[in-house]
Amino acid sequence: xxxxKLQKKIIKNALDYGRKYKVKIDEDFAFLKLYEEVGELTxxxxxYKRKCRPExxxxxxxxxxxxxxxxADVLGLIVLNAYLLxxxxxxxxxxxxxxxxxxxxxx
Numbered sequence: 001x002x003x004x005k006l007q008k009k010i011i012k013n014a015l016d017y018g019r020k021y022k023v024k025i026d027e028d029f030a031f032l033k034l035y036e037e038v039g040e041l042t043x044x045x046x047x048y049k050r051k052c053r054p055e056x057x058x059x060x061x062x063x064x065x066x067x068x069x070x071x072a073d074v075l076g077l078i079v080l081n082a083y084l085l086x087x088x089x090x091x092x093x094x095x096x097x098x099x100x101x102x103x104x105x106x107x
Contacts (some may be wrong), residue, residue, distance in 0.1 A: 010079045027084045034077040041070035069077050 018025035046052045048063040058066065082089035095101040 007079050007089065009018050009084070010076045014076070014080045015042050025080070027081070027082075030077060034081055037070060037073040038067045039057065041067070041074050044047055044070045 014030075017023065018029075023029065025033055043052075044063070044066045045054050048060075048067045049057060050057060057063075079089060081087075082092070
């Protein structure tokens with residue numbers, strides 16, 4: 001699927017979620033939700049690597065599925081954050097990762 005189409009579907013889903021549950025989908029919500037999801041991703045990574053309490057162990061297949069879900073959540077919230085901050089994420093990825101137009105220029 002083309003990146004722009006994927007972005008539109010993710011954004012629509014997030015805004016529909018907000019309407020359905022009467023949650024204001026704004027910059028604060030999206031950023032804090034991203035932080036929450038990164039925590040869940042970390043937890044599922046630890047479970048996948050079996051660096052957790054044994055009672056949390058899952059089969060390798062199930063642990064990988066849970067990890068994939070959390071990666072999808074993080075990516076979706078990154079897309080939502082970019083939208084709410086009016087950032088062209090495709091262009092940013094191109095500039096940072098592909099064409100490397102943005103080199104570290106921190107002062």
